[in-house]
Amino acid sequence: MHNTQKNIHKGRIIIQKICVFILVKGKKRLYTKDYKQNSSIPTEHSIERKERIERIMIKAGIIGATGYAGGELVRILMGHKDVEIKWYGSRSYIDQKYAAVYQNMFQIVEDVCKDDNMEELADQVDVIFTATPQGFCASLLNEDILSKVKVIDLSADFRIKDQNVYEEWYKIEHKSPQFLPEAVYGLCEINREQIKGARILANPGCYPTCSILSIYPLAKEGLIDMNTLIIDAKSGTSGAGRGAKVDNLYCEVNENIKAYGVASHRHTPEIEEQLTYASGVKTVLNFTPHLVPMNRGILVTAYASLKKEVSYEEVKAVYDRYYENEQFVRVLEKGICPQTKWVEGSNYVDVNFQLDPRTGRVIMMGAMDNLVKGAAGQAVQNMNLMFGLPENEGLNLVPMFP
Numbered sequence: 075m076h077n078t079q080k081n082i083h084k085g086r087i088i089i090q091k092i093c094v095f096i097l098v099k100g101k102k103r104l105y106t107k108d109y110k111q112n113s114s115i116p117t118e119h120s121i122e123r124k125e126r127i128e129r130i131m132i133k134a135g136i137i138g139a140t141g142y143a144g145g146e147l148v149r150i151l152m153g154h155k156d157v158e159i160k161w162y163g164s165r166s167y168i169d170q171k172y173a174a175v176y177q178n179m180f181q182i183v184e185d186v187c188k189d190d191n192m193e194e195l196a197d198q199v200d201v202i203f204t205a206t207p208q209g210f211c212a213s214l215l216n217e218d219i220l221s222k223v224k225v226i227d228l229s230a231d232f233r234i235k236d237q238n239v240y241e242e243w244y245k246i247e248h249k250s251p252q253f254l255p256e257a258v259y260g261l262c263e264i265n266r267e268q269i270k271g272a273r274i275l276a277n278p279g280c281y282p283t284c285s286i287l288s289i290y291p292l293a294k295e296g297l298i299d300m301n302t303l304i305i306d307a308k309s310g311t312s313g314a315g316r317g318a319k320v321d322n323l324y325c326e327v328n329e330n331i332k333a334y335g336v337a338s339h340r341h342t343p344e345i346e347e348q349l350t351y352a353s354g355v356k357t358v359l360n361f362t363p364h365l366v367p368m369n370r371g372i373l374v375t376a377y378a379s380l381k382k383e384v385s386y387e388e389v390k391a392v393y394d395r396y397y398e399n400e401q402f403v404r405v406l407e408k409g410i411c412p413q414t415k416w417v418e419g420s421n422y423v424d425v426n427f428q429l430d431p432r433t434g435r436v437i438m439m440g441a442m443d444n445l446v447k448g449a450a451g452q453a454v455q456n457m458n459l460m461f462g463l464p465e466n467e468g469l470n471l472v473p474m475f476p
């Protein structure tokens with residue numbers, strides 16, 4: 075072969091090799107990208123996720139996605155078959171990758187954080203979760219937004235029906251009291267039917283959820299004197315949110331336990347209002363929360379005088395009747411006291427009671443995860459009801475132990 079021809083031939087071979095190399099590399103990269111985007115694990119999971127994306131019906135936006143409650147919403151909704159998160163709202167991390175804020179979401183969430191513009195968000199999604207400080211949702215909500223989307227507010231803005239009571243306990247002006255009458259208090263086990271038709275959903279507080287579900291059957295049945303109620307409650311520090319406060323620093327909380335908000339905690343009127351509805355008796359009670367050195371969990375121990383003598387079996391039958399069809403409320407067996415560790419990471423509330431014939435009182439107990447049933451899990455349970463989905467979709471979370 076002539077030298078020039080040889081060189082052309084060599085050149086062709088090199089180009090061919092480069093093409094093959096690029097093709098193979100490209101394919102490999104494509105495969106890798108696909109693999110990573112769809113799942114970090116086996117192929118069946120990628121297929122499952124693809125199927126999930128094809129059947130997605132509900133677009134969700136989370137304002138306050140970078141907080142503890144918002145972060146838990148993201149975790150739960152990533153496992154929900156019918157929801158796609160379209161908006162990760164934040165004030166401090168706009169344009170930054172969500173997974174850079176929470177590295178546990180690395181290779182799971184690819185999106186960046188956006189601002190907290192509720193008007194713009196309402197045009198893009200079917201449901202807005204506001205996991206934001208008190209007052210935020212009420213200050214932005216309007217009829218135009220509500221004509222486009224359903225709103226699930228994790229703050230207290232719409233939980234208390236009386237504007238004056240809200241303003242007295244929260245020390246802020248309520249900016250949209252016109253929506254208070256229509257907002258539905260989202261304790262699914264009690265208000266299921268109203269929740270189904272709600273446009274504004276007031277997701278209950280964490281302490282109130284655990285307290286009310288522990289006491290509700292006996293209050294509703296008129297077995298306890300509502301004005302002898304004392305609720306002693308304990309919470310892990312995630313209940314206080316991610317914003318650092320001196321009181322929640324490691325060395326202030328670790329190896330320590332303290333009461334706070336004594337005779338003044340803002341959850342008092344919320345619990346009183348709901349138990350008043352349940353019992354039909356104006357309820358005034360003592361509620362004392364404590365901060366304990368753990369990440370998650372709420373434990374409630376409530377005391378009340380019995381109105382008449384009752385047996386263990388009678389009271390047990392009442393609890394069973396109220397909760398036997400409730401997946402997320404577990405009435406424990408005789409003598410077993412609820413523990414936060416047994417519900418951690420799950421949407422369960424464990425409840426039980428003990429009669430004390432010596433004092434004529436009943437002691438009602440409950441445990442749950444403040445971020446799941448106390449916030450994000452309950453919000454998803456409410457969303458499922460509002461959109462006609464199976465109530466437990468995305469919520470079949472088995473508790474972590476130890």
Ligand SMILES: NC(=O)C1=CN([C@@H]2O[C@H](COP(=O)(O)OP(=O)(O)OC[C@H]3O[C@@H](n4cnc5c(N)ncnc54)[C@H](OP(=O)(O)O)[C@@H]3O)[C@@H](O)[C@H]2O)C=CC1
Pocket residue numbers: 137138139140141142143144163164165166167190204205206207208210228229230278279280312313314315316317444445448449
């Ligand atoms: N933690 C819990 O166990 C529970 C919390 N809740 C409720 O959920 C809500 C959120 O609580 P939690 O997640 O603990 O709080 P965090 O402090 O952890 O998070 C607050 C979130 O709201 C955003 N945010 C802060 N200030 C503003 C503002 N002025 N306007 C708009 N967004 C703001 C933050 O964004 P960024 O940091 O990106 O700026 C962050 O995403 C609260 O109403 C709380 O009462 C309810 C039940 C239980």
Ligand SMILES: CC(=O)N[C@@H](CCC(=O)OP(=O)(O)O)C(=O)O
Pocket residue numbers: 228229230278279280281309310311312313314315341363365
């Ligand atoms: C441990 C701790 O500080 N907990 C918070 C309550 C949790 C919360 O965020 O309040 P909501 O449930 O009303 O939304 C507190 O006592 O103020």
